[in-house]
């Protein structure tokens with residue numbers, strides 16, 4: 028999912044997206060196990076989670092221990108992936124509905140990653156470490172953060188969490204590491220809303236660099252997996268140079284409302300390489316690299332704490348449309364049916380103007396989806412308006428049920444535990460201070476209820492957005508300010524406390540003595556089979572008169588010096604004919620001494636970019652451009668060629684694979 032902008036339509040692939048699965052289990056009790064998934068997606072979601080759980084069931088009885096209770100589906104919060112796979116209508120609107128192909132690719136990859144983790148489970152140890160990662164996040168909603176009590180803010184050195192917390196998994200048989208999973212909060216918005224080539228944003232880069240580095244060192248087990256999980260991401264941004272007015276004034280945006288001359292459109296966050304006009308590509312790589320380097324420093328340190336004890340998990344659904352509970356001070360309060368406030372439409376300095384809403388625009392929205400459903404938005408009742416105060420309701424999504432639910436009212440409450448390490452699995456994007464309060468509440472309860480041994484104090488992390496996408500979670504004070512994050516806090520001013528209350532209610536299910544499963548709670552709607560889809564399929568591809576699919580129309584030069592950009596254009600076909608899962612659309616091959624060829628780069632590599640462009644809709648012709656930036660890593664000198672793997676669709680519907688090969692070029 029991109030920036031909720033209909034004009035942002037995918038045109039290629041910079042870095043293939045992955046699912047990374049971590050299974051932690053007890054050797055003596057196979058049912059004591061959990062799966063923590065890190066998907067290169069905007070979030071976890073009800074649709075894909077249901078698909079994953081069904082997929083696991085389909086794998087047979089050997090997988091029967093994986094269930095609703097112990098599978099956590101989190102997303103890295105990349106804003107540069109394909110959309111149209113979410114369960115509820117609101118995030119479907121700008122991607123023109125729900126697309127089975129997009130959905131199925133995510134589910135299939137996720138299930139395969141669990142299968143691989145399951146098949147390679149090995150006896151070993153888990154240990155935890157942490158350290159600071161500098162210059163990879165700042166607060167994009169400082170004015171709201173400053174509304175939190177001064178005494179509370181004074182307890183923390185920064186206005187975002189700079190700490191990365193890490194689990195290391197070490198195999199007993201040979202002492203080699205088989206994986207690493209960390210939590211660190213920074214938005215997946217380094218790549219900007221004006222770029223349309225798929226990538227996993229900065230966390231995709233970080234995971235890629237870590238896995239490459241570990242593979243090169245030879246110290247870890249083959250197949251080592253590095254998970255860079257998102258944390259309390261809500262008010263963080265990777266655009267660390269701050270938000271500036273791009274209206275020629277060269278002023279910082281107004282602190283209170285991130286405007287320039289009264290408008291949000293000109294206010295943009297700047298990444299470390301702002302000014303290159305590259306859609307944020309270089310900044311994205313840099314923010315990924317900073318997380319990779321931070322993770323590597325922790326990974327190589329001696330400060331790891333052994334994690335020992337039971338493995339437990341719980342999951343339940345709670346209906347937040349009217350959830351009554353007691354605040355710590357004894358007052359009884361309630362949540363409200365979901366609603367979005369006015370500032371939701373303004374977007375953020377990472378991506379102004381969400382969902383085709385432009386402030387003060389007298390024209391009708393141009394998105395055809397609004398024509399289908401635009402008139403069906405529910406009018407909020409007086410009770411609903413009061414419940415959400417001080418949020419002015421823009422979209423009464425929680426009471427909009429036609430043609431199906433617009434936003435989740437029923438949310439996932441889940442936590443996982445291995446020994447003294449507790450993972451809160453958050454459906455929403457908790458802000459910095461929300462995450463701190465939530466973690467602290469769990470920490471305190473874990474201590475006071477003796478959930479973990481007093482000899483090993485709890486280590487609590489928060490991962491998300493996960494399981495269902497419930498937008499944002501702010502503190503009450505931040506909610507009072509009603510910036511984007513507060514306006515997108517779905518269930519009213521008590522949303523955060525409702526999450527904390529629910530987590531604490533079910534926390535006893537993480538105790539050593541807990542044997543029962545947590546109650547399932549109400550079942551959320553499953554919209555996979557009744558969602559609108561306005562996305563049309565591939566009609567047909569044509570090569571064009573006198574041309575063949577895969578033919579190079581602009582070939583490579585004979586020689587390139589290292590550091591230059593190598594590029595070839597081929598007669599292409601629509602990549603949606605075959606997503607080439609587990610395969611590649613593009614490759615660089617290097618010639619060996621015996622004249623044979625070896626693939627040295629493919630479409631998982633950041634430096635190799637695949638772009639597709641429909642040239643003529645009537646003839647069905649298209650161009651595929653494959654470019655290799657040799658300035659990022661330093662590839663060896665030698666003879667190389669580009670391979671393009673495509674699939675064309677004939678008028679009758681038959682899909683045929685083909686390969687295109689560039690001329691040979693010398694890299695000097």
Ligand SMILES: [Zn+2]
Nearest residue numbers: 104214261456
């Ligand atoms: Zn976000």
